[in-house]
Amino acid sequence: MSAIAIDNLDVSYGTSKITHGIRLAIAEGESFALVGESGSGKTTVLKAIAGLAREWTGSISVFGAPRSHGIDRGFAKHCQMVFQDPYGSLHPRKTVDATLSEPLTIQGVTGDHGRRVEAMLDAVGLDRKFRFRFPHQLSGGQRQRVAIARALMLEPKILLLDEPTSALDVSVQAEILNLLKRLRREQNLTYLLVTHNLPVVSFLCDRLAVMRHGRVVEIAGADQLKTGALADPYSRELLALSGGHPKT
C-alpha cells in the first residue's frame, strides 16, 4: 500500500485548471520530489493533498484511505506540512512554546506538553533557551526549525514540504537539509518535497517527478538525476540549467 496514491488529479482555482491528470504513487518511507518551475502546479498538488485546495477531481488516497476535499481533523495526525517562508509561517504573537503546544491542545493530546515541546526542540537542534522567544527574535534558519518541529509535534508519518530551504541562506540551507535527512531516518518518515532546486533533490530524495504546465512530464530515480540520464527533453533542459551555468 502506498503512503500517497494520486490518480488522474485535476485541481482548479475558480475557472482555471492548474493540474491535468496527475498520477503518482509514493511508497512508505520514501522521499519523493515534485520538481518544476513556477506555474508548473507542483505546490498545488501538495495543497490538494493537505486539503488547502478544495476544487479537484480524481482520487487522492493516503495509506489507502481516500482524502476528502477539505481539512480533516483526523488526517492531521498522519500528515503535516512545512511551508516555504519562515517569516510568514509562524504566528508573530505566539512564543515558540505556544506554537509547538498548539497542535497538542487542538488534538487533545494528554500528558505533559512542556516535556514534549522540550523534546522536540532537542530533536530539531534548537537550544531550550529559545522556548519562550517570539518569531521576530529568531533567525530564518531557527524559524524554519520551529516550523519543522511544529509539523512533527503530532508524530505524522508523512511530511509535505513546500520549498523548505528556498528562502534560506546557503549555509543555513545545509543545516536544514541535514536535519531533514536525519529526522527522516530516525522516524521513518515519508517526504513529499516540492522544489525547483535539483541539487537538493539529489541530496534528499529517492525519486522525483518533473512537472510542467500542470502535467507530470517524467518520473525518475535520483540516480538518474545524478548521472544526467533523464529521458524527457524538458527535464534535460532543467538539469542543464541547474547543474551549472553555461560557462562553468
Next chain:
Amino acid sequence: MSALLDIRNLRVTFPSPRGPVDVVKGVSFQLGRERLGIVGESGSGKSMTGRAILKLIRKPGQVTADRMDFDGIDLRAQTDRQMRDIRGARISMVMQDPKFSLNPVITIGAQIDEALITHQKLARGEVRKKTLAMLEAVRINDPERVTRLYPHEVSGGMGQRVMIAMMLIPEPDLLIADEPTSALDVSVQAQVLDIIDDLVRKNGMGLILISHDLNLVSAYCDRILVMRGGEVVEECAAGELANAQHPYTKGLLASMPRIDETRSELPVLDRRSWAT
C-alpha cells in the same frame, strides 16, 4: 586598464539601540571596464555596498570612505543634484524584483522613454525609436506591443528585461546589478544574465553583479569578492573559485549540494560568532 571605480575603506554605519553598527566595515576594491561579482549571504553587506556607491543610503545611515572615485569624480563630494545627474546616465542599478521596481501605473513604453528623456534632450520621435531599439536589444520580440503594456501584464522575466532596458538606455558606464535574477525561474535566469553580459560587453561597461549565488557569479564575472559580516574575506579570479583560500568561501562551496551528490551529510559552516 584605468580604474573606473576606486573604493577605499568604505564604511556604512547605522545607529541601533545598542550603539552604532557597521554593516560595511572597510571594503576596498577597484573596478575597470570588467565584470566584478560580489557574493555573500544575507547580512554580509553586499547590497549596502552597491547602494553606497550610488549614494542611495539615507539618514540615519552614514557612509564614509577614504576614497570613492568614479572615473575621476569624487563621489563623496557630490551634492544630491550632482548625484542625480550621475545616476542613470553614468551609473545605473538593476534591482531584484521588477514587481517592486517598475511603476505599476505607467506603461512600460512611457517609463523607458522617461529614463531616456531625463538624461538626454531628444525629439519625441527619436525617443520612441530608441526605446523600441532598446527593447529589441533585450530580446523582446514584439516591442511595439510591449510598450503599451503595464508592468503587471508581463511575466517576471520580461519585467526584468524591461528594467534592464530602462537602466541601460542612457548608456551608463557602470551597471550595478543587485540580485537581478533571484526572483526569476531557473530557465529565465540564464536568458536575463546573458542579456546583461552581452550588453555590458558590447558597450564596454563595467559591471558589479551582487548575488548570493556563487555559481552564478563565477559564471558571469571575471573577478569575485566574497563578503561576510561587512568585510571582504576573499578576492579571486572567477575561474579560481574552486581553489579558494579563505575557510568561509571553502565552507560555503562545500555546503552546497551538487547534482551528483553522494555525501550522506552536508558540511556545515562553523557556528558563527554572532549567533544568539
Next chain:
Amino acid sequence: MSTLDWLLDDSPASRMQARLGRTYRITRSLLKNPLAVLGLIIILALILMAMFAPWIATHSATAQDLGARLQPPSAEHWMGTDELGRDIWSRVVYGARITLLIVALVAVLAAPVGLIVGAVAGYFGGWVDRILMGLTDIFLSMPKLILALAFVAALGPGIENAIIAIAIATWPSYARIARAETLTIRSSEFIAAVQLQGASALRVIVRHILPLCTSSMIIRVTLDMAGIILTAAGLGFIGLGAQPPLPEWGAMISRGRQFILDQWWVATMPGFAIVVVSLGFCFLGDGLRDVLDPKHGERQ
C-alpha cells in the same frame, strides 16, 4: 538578576516572562514619545479626578446658591458659578466621572461586538460576509450623531440610553477594521498551519486572528474616544443625554450658551475640559499607533 534584566532577557524561561518582557518593551517605546506621555498624563488626571472627586471638588456639584449666581472665577469659586449658583469647578470635577463612564462603557460595548462581527465576516466570507457587512453598512451609512439621536429619541433621554445609542453608532467602524485585518491575516501560512492541525473555525478566529486585530483596535478605540466624548456632549447639548442636575460637560455648555457673551466661563470651562481630554486621547492614540502598528515598525 535585577527586574529590568529579567524583563529584557533574550531567552525568557516562561510564557509570563516573555509576555511581560514584551509589554515592558512596548511601554518603554511609548514613553519615549513626549506627546504620548502628555496624553497619558491627561488621561490619568481624568481618572484621578473621577476617583477622588469628593476631595478635589471644593463645593457640592448640585448645591444651588442663588445669591451667588454667575460669579466670575475667583479664589472661592475657581471656575466661577453658573446660573443657579453652583460651583463650576466642582461640576467639572464630578463631570469627569460621567465622561469616564461614557467613554469606558461605549468602548466595552462597541469594540467587542465590532471585533467579532468583523472577524467572523472576514474569516468565512461568502454569504456570511455579505449579510454581516450589509448590516454594518446600514449603520455606517448614517452620521453618528444623527443615529445616536434617533436611538435616544426612541429610548428616551438619559445617560444610560445615551451610552447605548453611542455604542450602537460606533461598533460598525470597528467591524470594518476587524474585517480588513482578518482578510489579510486569513491567507497567511501560519493560519494554514493551524488549520492543518485540525483547529475549528472558532479556535482559529479567537486564538489566532483576534489577537492580531487587537493592536489596530486599541489604536482606533483610543482615537475614537475624542469623538465619543463629543457625541455625548452633543447629545447633552441638545438635552437628550445626561439630564439635569447631572454635571455632564455637554449639558453644561448648553446651559451656558445663553450667557456666553457676558459670563463666558459658564460655557467655556466645561468646553475647555472636553478639549483637553479629547486631545489627551488623540495624543495617546497616536503614540500607541507608532508603537503597535507593524507598518510603523514594531520596535522591540
